[in-house]
Amino acid sequence: MSHSTLAQIAKVDFKPAPKLVDNQLNPHALVAKYAVRGRIPTMAEQLKGTLQSDPDALPFDKIISANIGNPQQLDQKPITFYRQVLALIEYPDLLKNDYVNKIFPHDAIDRANEIMENLVSVGAYSHSKGVLYFRQTVARYIEDRDDHPADPEDIYLTAGASSAVNYLLSLLSNGPQTGFLIPIPQYPLYTASLALNDAKVLPYYLKEEENWSVEASEISEVIKKAKTEGISPRAIVLINPGNPTGSILTEETIAEILNVAAEHGIVVIADEVYQENVYEGEFISVKKVLRDLQKLDSTKYENLQLASLHSTSKGMIGECGQRGGYMELIGFDQSVLSQILKLASISLCPPVIGQALVSLMVNPPHESHPSHGPFRSEKLGIFNALKERSHKLYLAFNKMEGVSCQEPQGAMYCFPQLTLSKKVKAAAADSGMAPDEFYCAKLLENTGVCTVPGSGFGQVPGTWHLRTTFLAPGTEWIDNWAKFHENFMNEYRD
Ligand SMILES: Cc1ncc(COP(=O)(O)O)c(C=O)c1O
Numbered sequence: 001m002s003h004s005t006l007a008q009i010a011k012v013d014f015k016p017a018p019k020l021v022d023n024q025l026n027p028h029a030l031v032a033k034y035a036v037r038g039r040i041p042t043m044a045e046q047l048k049g050t051l052q053s054d055p056d057a058l059p060f061d062k063i064i065s066a067n068i069g070n071p072q073q074l075d076q077k078p079i080t081f082y083r084q085v086l087a088l089i090e091y092p093d094l095l096k097n098d099y100v101n102k103i104f105p106h107d108a109i110d111r112a113n114e115i116m117e118n119l120v121s122v123g124a125y126s127h128s129k130g131v132l133y134f135r136q137t138v139a140r141y142i143e144d145r146d147d148h149p150a151d152p153e154d155i156y157l158t159a160g161a162s163s164a165v166n167y168l169l170s171l172l173s174n175g176p177q178t179g180f181l182i183p184i185p186q187y188p189l190y191t192a193s194l195a196l197n198d199a200k201v202l203p204y205y206l207k208e209e210e211n212w213s214v215e216a217s218e219i220s221e222v223i224k225k226a227k228t229e230g231i232s233p234r235a236i237v238l239i240n241p242g243n244p245t246g247s248i249l250t251e252e253t254i255a256e257i258l259n260v261a262a263e264h265g266i267v268v269i270a271d272e273v274y275q276e277n278v279y280e281g282e283f284i285s286v287k288k289v290l291r292d293l294q295k296l297d298s299t300k301y302e303n304l305q306l307a308s309l310h311s312t313s314k315g316m317i318g319e320c321g322q323r324g325g326y327m328e329l330i331g332f333d334q335s336v337l338s339q340i341l342k343l344a345s346i347s348l349c350p351p352v353i354g355q356a357l358v359s360l361m362v363n364p365p366h367e368s369h370p371s372h373g374p375f376r377s378e379k380l381g382i383f384n385a386l387k388e389r390s391h392k393l394y395l396a397f398n399k400m401e402g403v404s405c406q407e408p409q410g411a412m413y414c415f416p417q418l419t420l421s422k423k424v425k426a427a428a429a430d431s432g433m434a435p436d437e438f439y440c441a442k443l444l445e446n447t448g449v450c451t452v453p454g455s456g457f458g459q460v461p462g463t464w465h466l467r468t469t470f471l472a473p474g475t476e477w478i479d480n481w482a483k484f485h486e487n488f489m490n491e492y493r494d
Contacts, residue, residue, distance in 0.1 A: 040440045041067045042448035049493020060448035064477045066468040067450045069243070069412045071318030071382075073267040074471045080359045081108055081371040088112030089122055089356055095215060109367035111338050115356055120354040128344040130157025130326070131352070134359040138326050140177045141362035146288035149327065156340065157326050157358055159350040161273045161311040164327040165189055167271050167343045168269055168307055171236050172338075173197035179226045181266070185415060185457035187464070188242040202226050202233060206458060208417065211406045212245035213455060215239075216256035223264050235267035236260075238286060240276040244415040244457050244467040246390070246408025248281045254289040263359035270308040273325075274411040276315035279387040281409050287328065305331040312357045316382040316411065322352035324361070386412065389470040389478075396478050400485045412471055415454065418464045423492040436464040442488055447480045 022030060044063050051058060065073055072078060084104050087094075089112050094100045100109060118133035119126075129135065135152040142150035158164040172178070173194065179202040182190050194201050204222050224231045238257065240249045261268050270286035288309050294301045312324030322478040329337065349355075365371035390408045397405035397416040405416035419430075420435045428438035436453035443466075444450050454465025 011315045027199050028196050029298055032192040033456070034192045035398055037068070038452070038456060039063075039437065040444060041450055043441060044444055044448075045361060047444065047448070052098050058448070059446060060480070062448055064447075064449045064472045066067075066470075066477075067452045067470055069469050070320050071412075071471050072320065075473050076318050076471065077378070077383060078319065079375060081105075081317070081365050081375045082317065082357060083194050084108035085111045085115070085360055086353060086356060088113060089115050090353065092121075092124045094118050105370040106311050106370050107365050111360070111365075115359070117480075119356075119433050124352070126349045126352050126355065128347075128349050129155070129354045130340060130350055130358075135326075135356045137359040137363045137422065138328075139324055139351060142285075142287065142328060146285055146291065147289040148288060152285075154328050154330055155199045155326055156329065156344060157324075157346070157350045157355045158309075158344075158355060159323040159325065160313055161271065161309040161325040161327075162318075163323075163347070163350065164307070164325060165269070165271070166193055168191045168235070168327070170197050170266075171198070171266050171339055172267060173199035174234070176200055177231055179231040179233040181222060181233060182458075183214065183237065183239060183242070183452065185244050185459055185467075186237070187239060187271070188456055191458070199234075199402055200226075202231065203458060204236075206242070206245060206247070208406065208463075210240060211409070212415075213252055214249065214257065216253065216450050219257060223266070233264060233266055235268045237271060237370035239262065239271045240286070241277060241283065242273065243409030243411050243450075244413045245406070246411045246413050246415070247406070248278065249282050252290055254284065255293060256341040258290055258293060258301065258304060263373075265303065267305045267307065270306060270392060272308055273311040273314045275310065276317075277386065278406065278410045279340065279390055283410065290330075305329075305336075307392060310358075312354065312361050315361070316355070316457065316475070317361050318382070319357055322342045322357050323351050325350075327356055329441050330369075335440065344438065347440070371414070383413075385473075386470060388470050389475065390414065390470075391480055392475055393468070393470050398481055400482060401489050403485070407471075412469045413467050414470060415455075415457070418466065420464055421489075421492050421494045423494050427492065434464075436466055439464070439488070441491055443484055444488075447477065449481055450463055462484060 018267060047061050095113060103369050116287050119131055134157060139152040173251040173396055176198050179200045181202045183206050184203040191201050202222050204219050206214060221478050222490040226233050236382040268286060275283050286306060287316045290304060290306055308328045310326055312322055313320040365375045393414050394405050394407050397403045402419035403416050405414055408414055418439055425435050431438060434455050436455055440451045440453045451468045453465045457467060
């Protein structure tokens, strides 16, 4: 057989075909939107480049990334105990060296040893649900939190809560006639993922004037209307504490929503990634309310299917980049669970370091151990700073002309409403932007503060909002914002 050289092959004559362009791609992917990393953050990236090449080129010296709940990008320090244990399990040879006792407290070493007894290596694939030992720690945490039993077999460790959402929505979507009740405003992962799966968003609006509360009666109405239009409502998403609203659901509201879900056979997806970010009021898990209701009436709530999500990205741990999370699935039929496990198996397993971090998050240093004191003060420091800044931002917004903001009870965000003049609307239209996007663009250009327009989360038509995190350290940026706002309002007065 004769062999051709590369030179001979390159001489073969043919007309090259053009590259693929976007309109040849999956149309569902093309319509998916994710504003958290959308147009305004893209402009911020460009301005960052400008500052790098000329630090004096802009009226500010740095970009404040208030567009995304990514605490460690904004100088939040990782909690020491977590990183000590992770360092030891990444490089377990350290555990065999006496020197380790000089640099790590004994409880971090003990914890790393305990993990390594249950794990071959963080470099090996684990079970697709995650390592059993980690799932056991999660189940114990849920039991302590809710005062009801939890089963490690119901726990699926995931690569952040996002991958749990992707599994659930892709499996529950059965064509464009399948409807999902999504709070508006919402975290845009949900609408993006439903667009990808060609399923229908059934919005239910949160009541802004009542601190973004939910009304079960409205949810019933949305379900009834969807059914008359031939849409089959499949699941309802509750984000508690809320993103972008920062509001917290009461026990009563959760119970009323569970009644509606049980009556209509709708799966409940409880996104509880902010369960530790609670500054006012109390977080009650949907699982606890469901178990309490089941105690009162075992048959009515028997078939209720609940997926509860948590993550290492939020709380005081803020380890977004480690991609740790879990979902607890209760009430699902075995045939559905098998399909969820199959989806998880297709991705082989969640990152094992992220799994370990989940188990550390839910099982912090014991009170009698040396890491407890530093752990407590690190955590409290982060918590107090978040709480203080959330309040300062809320007060600052309500002092600004034409701005109103509900007091954030939890999470990491404020979602103020902006009353914008006709002049702003006209200028926005001239620049091809919605009015809230125009405001965010001007804010960014003048102060370096990067936010996300309300349209990225959904809002009552005709109202305008923006979302900002309160993660950025210091308060100078809030003062700069207030000054910008005053100038903006003067410039665009009708
Ligand atoms: C409400 C909500 N759910 C889920 C996520 C996804 O978090 P992760 O995938 O990092 O766990 C986020 C991230 O901001 C969020 O705000």
